[in-house]
Amino acid sequence: xxxxxxxxxxxxxxxxxxxxxxxxxxxxxxxxxxxxxxxxxxxxxxxxxxxxxxxxxxxxxxxxxxxxxxxxxxxxxxxxxxxxxxxxxxxxxxxxxxxxxxxxxxxxxxxxxxxxxxxxxxxxxxxxxxxxxxxxxxxxxxxxxxxxxxxxxxxxxxxxxxxxxxxxxxxxxxxxxxxxxxxxxxxxxxxxxxxxxxxxxx
Numbered sequence: 001x002x003x004x005x006x007x008x009x010x011x012x013x014x015x016x017x018x019x020x021x022x023x024x025x026x027x028x029x030x031x032x033x034x035x036x037x038x039x040x041x042x043x044x045x046x047x048x049x050x051x052x053x054x055x056x057x058x059x060x061x062x063x064x065x066x067x068x069x070x071x072x073x074x075x076x077x078x079x080x081x082x083x084x085x086x087x088x089x090x091x092x093x094x095x096x097x098x099x100x101x102x103x104x105x106x107x108x109x110x111x112x113x114x115x116x117x118x119x120x121x122x123x124x125x126x127x128x129x130x131x132x133x134x135x136x137x138x139x140x141x142x143x144x145x146x147x148x149x150x151x152x153x154x155x156x157x158x159x160x161x162x163x164x165x166x167x168x169x170x171x172x173x174x175x176x177x178x179x180x181x182x183x184x185x186x187x188x189x190x191x192x193x194x195x196x197x198x199x200x201x202x
Contacts, residue, residue, distance in 0.1 A: 003068075003072065003074075003198060003199050004068075005064060005065055005067070005068025005069065005072070006065065006068070006195040006196075006198050006199045007195075008061040008062070008064040008065040008068070008195075009061075009062075009065040009069075009191050009192060009194060009195025009198075010192055010195050010196075011057075011061050012057070012058045012059075012060075012061030012062045012065065012188070012191065013058070013188035013189065013191055013192050015054055015057050015058045015061065016054075016055065016058040016184075016188055017185075017188070018054065019040070019051060019054035019055055019058065020032075020037055020040070020181065022050075022054075023040035023041075023047055023050070023051050023054075024040065026047055027040075027045075027046065027047065031177065032177060032178065032181065033174065033175055033177055033178045034174050034175070034176065034177045034178075035177045036103070036169055036176065036177050036180050037177075037180060037181065037184065038098075038102075038103035038116065038120070039103060039105075039106075039177075041055060041099070041102055041103070042102050042103050042104070042105060043102045043112075044105065045102075048102075052099050055095065055098075055099065056096060056099055058095070059092045059093075059095030059096045060092070060096070061092075062088065062089075062091065062092035062095065062191065063089055063092030063093060063096075064092075065088075065191070065195065066085050066086075066088035066089035066091075066092060067085075067089055069085045069088070069194075069198060070082060070085035070086060070089065072198070074201070075198055075201060076137065076138075076141070078137055080133055080134075080136060080137035081134070081137045083133060084129070084130050084133040084134045084137065087126045087129055087130045087133070088126075088130045090126055091123050091126045091127055091130065094119050094120075094122060094123040094126070095123065097119055098116060098119055098120060098123075101113075101115040101116040101119060102116060103116045103117075104116070106172065124162060127158060127187050128155055128158055128159060128162075131151050131152075131154050131155035131158060131187070131190065132151070132152065132155045134148075134151045134194070135148045135149070135150075135151030135152040135155065136148070138151070144197075147193070147194070147197050150190070150193065151190065154186050154187065154189075154190045157182075157183070157186045158183050158186050158187055161179050161180075161182045161183040161186070162179075162180075162183040164179050165179035165180040165182075165183055
């Protein structure tokens with residue numbers, strides 16, 4: 001099977017990173033350390049359309065990559081692998097759903113914002129499960145042990161930094177946004193590395 005789908009595993013994360021940097025750079029009221037990524041696409045954000053487009057492209061790319069990886073029997077056919085790729089695909093779908101449920105400004109709670117938090121929470125859980133299940137699946141596979149260990153390390157970082165980030169944002173600490181970016185960057189870099197592993201796998 002041709003591995004053309006792996007291009008989406010590279011394209012999506014690059015678009016995401018660009019969205020975060022561009023979105024933050026064109027706003028004078030945004031701090032990459034304090035503010036979360038979701039605050040770039042709040043309903044009141046001045047660059048909402050641009051952010052929705054860029055984050056939308058990322059999530060579509062993630063979905064296409066996950067579907068391609070799910071169907072590629074040359075990578076793996078185990079139930080664990082299929083489950084991990086299904087979770088990755090659902091993560092992409094949930095990311096698209098979040099476009100229609102923007103985050104509330106801090107200190108304000110609406111049904112839309114509450115839905116955003118709930119969907120984002122489910123997405124975060126699926127992200128963690130994807131990393132660990134992929135690691136467990138590949139830990140005894142030929143020439144895949146290093147990637148399995150990398151998946152475990154990425155999962156641990158996401159759990160620790162994600163937990164501290166949620167606490168920091170919830171308590172309005174100044175570094176919550178930075179920790180959230182570390183969490184998400186860890187995951188999307190993993191997607192890129194996984195894309196490379198698949199592309200080079202024989």
